[in-house]
Each structure stands twice: as structure tokens, then as C-alpha cells.
Amino acid sequence: MRVLVIGSGGREHALCWALAASPMLEKLWCAPGNPGIAAHAELVPVPVTDVAALVAFARDHAVDLVVPGPEAPLVAGLADALKEAGIRCFGPSAAAAQLEGSKTFTKEVADAAGIPTARWERFEEAEEARAFVRLRGAPIVVKADGLAAGKGVVVAATVEEAEAAITAMLEDGSLGAAGASVVIEECLIGEEASLFALCDGEHALLLGGAQDHKRVGEGDTGPNTGGMGAYTPTPFLTAEAADAAMKRIVMPALAEMVRRGTPFRGVLFAGLMLTSDGPQLIEFNVRFGDPECQALLPRLKSDLLAALLAACDGELGAFDLRWSDDATVAVVVAAKGYPGTPEPSGPIGGLDEAAAVPGALVFHAGTTRRGDEIHPAGGRVLTVVGRGPDIQTARDVAYRAVAALRWPEGFFRRDIGWRALRSA
Ligand code: AMP
Ligand code: GLY
Numbered sequence: 001m002r003v004l005v006i007g008s009g010g011r012e013h014a015l016c017w018a019l020a021a022s023p024m025l026e027k028l029w030c031a032p033g034n035p036g037i038a039a040h041a042e043l044v045p046v047p048v049t050d051v052a053a054l055v056a057f058a059r060d061h062a063v064d065l066v067v068p069g070p071e072a073p074l075v076a077g078l079a080d081a082l083k084e085a086g087i088r089c090f091g092p093s094a095a096a097a098q099l100e101g102s103k104t105f106t107k108e109v110a111d112a113a114g115i116p117t118a119r120w121e122r123f124e125e126a127e128e129a130r131a132f133v134r135l136r137g138a139p140i141v142v143k144a145d146g147l148a149a150g151k152g153v154v155v156a157a158t159v160e161e162a163e164a165a166i167t168a169m170l171e172d173g174s175l176g177a178a179g180a181s182v183v184i185e186e187c188l189i190g191e192e193a194s195l196f197a198l199c200d201g202e203h204a205l206l207l208g209g210a211q212d213h214k215r216v217g218e219g220d221t222g223p224n225t226g227g228m229g230a231y232t233p234t235p236f237l238t239a240e241a242a243d244a245a246m247k248r249i250v251m252p253a254l255a256e257m258v259r260r261g262t263p264f265r266g267v268l269f270a271g272l273m274l275t276s277d278g279p280q281l282i283e284f285n286v287r288f289g290d291p292e293c294q295a296l297l298p299r300l301k302s303d304l305l306a307a308l309l310a311a312c313d314g315e316l317g318a319f320d321l322r323w324s325d326d327a328t329v330a331v332v333v334a335a336k337g338y339p340g341t342p343e344p345s346g347p348i349g350g351l352d353e354a355a356a357v358p359g360a361l362v363f364h365a366g367t368t369r370r371g372d373e374i375h376p377a378g379g380r381v382l383t384v385v386g387r388g389p390d391i392q393t394a395r396d397v398a399y400r401a402v403a404a405l406r407w408p409e410g411f412f413r414r415d416i417g418w419r420a421l422r423s424a
Pocket of ligand 2: 285
């Protein structure tokens with residue numbers, strides 16, 4: 001199999017690492033990739049949203065399967081263009097990628113399919129939205145309708161905070177077109193978990209659950225980020241809760257997408273709130289989470305490439321996945337300043353020493369090579385994963401590996417997995 005992975009983060013490094021281990025793999029490329037990925041794949045200097053150039057590359061190099069990491073190329077129609085070119089794409093059409101691209105769309109699908117989710121209303125007029133918030137009271141959640149790079153959600157503890165978010169999005173245009181309409185929804189209470197399902201349009205296979213750490217600061221404080229760490233499995237997503245989420249959330253969503261004539265293929269990432277009434281859907285994403293992917297894939301014993309092909313070919317009904325009983329803890333090492341502008345920085349040392357810690361894996365995210373040196377090139381720079389028989393051991397491995405790094409301009413959270421360890 002000749003495979004092209006798209007993206008340049010820690011998630012794509014983990015995907016390339018897992019695909020490189022497949023006995024079915026003949027050749028692996030990654031566009032644009034990063035210096036860590038270069039150990040497994042040939043890098044292709046094409047940006048992730050240049051759909052025409054990606055399709056041309058895949059055609060010219062007889063690629064059998066394209067695996068997009070981020071959502072942007074999917075929302076831009078990469079899967080549709082590849083289908084026209086007769087090339088498999090492990091990811092949804094632009095129409096099905098609306099499950100991530102538009103909050104209103106997701107809410108409409110959820111309501112049509114009877115999926116448990118927070119009650120909601122959509123507004124374009126600020127005054128109407130503010131009046132609704134005053135009527136409902138706080139806590140309440142205000143969301144920009146479009147893609148806003150993780151900045152579009154305000155969980156407001158007070159009515160004033162909710163009103164300010166509405167004014168900023170609808171009147172001041174703080175998020176541009178993404179905030180031209182807002183969804184206001186009831187605030188759900190519980191533990192959050194990310195659930196991943198491999199989907200072939202009709203069938204879904206549980207890939208497992210993880211818990212992300214979205215806030216930049218320890219104890220889940222400070223601004224939201226793309227994710228500062230994740231661990232898996234999470235004790236909060238019990239086998240029973242995962243089963244309920246597959247039956248009441250994932251399967252009904254797939255059936256509704258089929259009914260609409262836009263079946264969903266790829267990874268369906270359900271952001272869940274585990275409430276006292278069972279799992280409720282917060283949001284869908286149409287891809288692997290980052291850093292959840294880096295935590296999940298090291299536990300997969302089955303051939304990832306075979307699984308992705310089965311999803312593309314509608315053959316998941318007869319497919320099974322094997323998982324290790326190990327736990328993993330993934331720690332994101334970021335550049336000081338993140339999630340704002342990263343501070344200037346020197347090179348990163350100790351990468352080989354970190355990777356040599358038994359049970360540790362070092363995935364590159366925002367890095368670039370300058371001669372023999374690896375320099376940071378972004379906010380989230382590395383994901384260091386520890387494996388072990390339980391979360392505490394996996395976490396010790398991850399932090400031992402992080403401690404081997406020599407990079408004074410970097411920082412990381414020291415408490416990844418704290419909710420699980422506190423509840424144990
Ligand atoms: P999202 O961008 O939709 O993932 O939302 C970001 C974060 O906001 C989620 O991870 C939750 O922590 C929180 N959130 C979103 N919707 C709700 C809700 N209805 N109730 C409580 N928290 C929410
Ligand atoms: N870590 C959450 C995400 O990838 O969206």
C-alpha cells in the first residue's frame with residue numbers, strides 16, 4: 001500500500017509511526033510533515049489545505065490511501081476530490097465534515113437522530129440572544145457557530161459574562177465569520193471524555209476513550225488550548241458508558257448521515273459530558289484528537305493500516321480491533337507564551353535521551369530542522385507519551401522522558417491524568 005498522511009502535528013507523527021509498522025505498507029509520504037515524521041515517511045512540501053496539489057500528488061505517485069489528520073482539508077473537500085480521482089480517503093466528504101464545521105448542523109443532526117445533547121437555540125441578533133440568556137439564567141454556554149480554532153466557546157458562570165460573549169461575537173465581530181451566528185445552550189455537568197469511533201458509513205468500531213486537558217494551567221485553569229495532555233483509558237468512560245455512547249450517540253449519528261445521503265467515513269470524535277443521566281454529546285469532530293491520538297495509538301495492537309482500509313471499503317462490520325491493557329499518558333511540551341504567541345527560543349536538546357526512556361515515545365508537533373538541530377516552530381512542540389500497566393506508572397514514564405529534554409524555553413503541565421488519579 002502507498003499511503004499519504006496529511007498534516008504536521010503530533011497526531012500525524014503518531015499516525016505515521018503506527019502506519020510505518022504495518023506489514024501492508026509499501027511507501028509512506030506525509031504532507032507537509034515535520035522532522036520527527038521524516039523518520040517514517042518522505043516529506044512532501046504541500047500545505048494541508050491545497051486540495052488540488054494534494055490530489056495531483058496522490059495521482060502522480062499512485063497513492064492507494066490518503067489519511068488526513070486535521071479537519072481543514074476535509075471541510076475544504078479533499079475526500080470528494082480524491083473520490084473523483086478514484087483514490088481512497090480515510091475521512092469524510094465536505095458534506096459529512098459539517099459535523100465539525102458547523103455547530104448548528106451538529107445540533108440539527110443530534111435532534112433528528114434523538115441523540116442526547118444540551119438543549120440549544122441559534123441566534124444572529126445580539127439583542128435576541130441577550131434576552132434569551134437573561135431568561136434562561138447562568139450557567140449557560142455561548143458558542144460561535146463556525147470553526148474558531150478552539151476559541152469559540154464561552155462557558156459563562158454569570159449572565160453578564162454570557163452577554164459580553166454575545167456582544168463580542170455578534171456585534172464586535174471578535175471571531176470574524178465564525179461568530180456571525182451563535183448557538184446558546186444549556187450547561188451540562190459531569191466529567192468530560194473524548195470517545196473515538198472508526199466509521200465506514202454504516203458500521204462503527206470503538207477506538208476507545210481518552211480524557212484531554214484543554215486548559216493551559218495545572219488544575220485545569222487559564223485559557224483554552226488545543227490540548228495540553230491526554231491519558232487513556234479513562235476510568236470515567238466505563239465500558240457501560242462507552243457502550244451507551246456508541247448506541248445512543250455514534251450509531252444514530254451514522255444512520256442520520258446515511259438518511260441525508262452523506263454517509264460518514266473516518267474517525268468520529270465525540271466530545272462527551274458524562275452526566276448522571278448518562279453520556280451527552282458536547283460536540284463532534286471528524287478526525288482524531290490531538291493529543292488523544294498520540295495516547296490511543298500506542299495501545300493499538302492491530303494493524304492500523306488494515307483498519308483504515310476496512311473503514312474506506314465499508315468492511316468494518318466484519319472487523320475487530322485488539323488493544324493492549326496498558327495505560328498511556330501523553331504530555332504536550334509547548335513553547336512559553338502558548339496559547340498566545342510563542343517566545344523566541346533556542347534549539348531542543350535531549351530528544352534521543354527522552355525517547356530512550358523505557359516505555360516512552362516522543363512525537364514531534366511544531367518542530368523544524370536547522371542543520372543538526374531541532375528548533376521549535378509553533379505553540380505545541382512535542383508530545384511525550386509514557387506507557388505502563390496503569391496510569392500512575394505511565395505518567396511516571398512520560399515525566400521521566402520529559403525531564404530528559406533540554407529546552408529551557410518550553411513548558412508542560414505536571415498534572416496530566418490528575419482527575420483519574422484523584423478518583424482512584
Ligand atoms: P467545544 O469547543 O465545543 O469542545 O467546547 C469547548 C469546551 O467547552 C468543552 O470541552 C466543554 O468543556 C465546554 N462546553 C461546551 N459545551 C458545553 C455545555 N453544553 N455544557 C458544559 N460545558 C460545555
Ligand atoms: N484535543 C482536542 C482536539 O483535538 O480537538
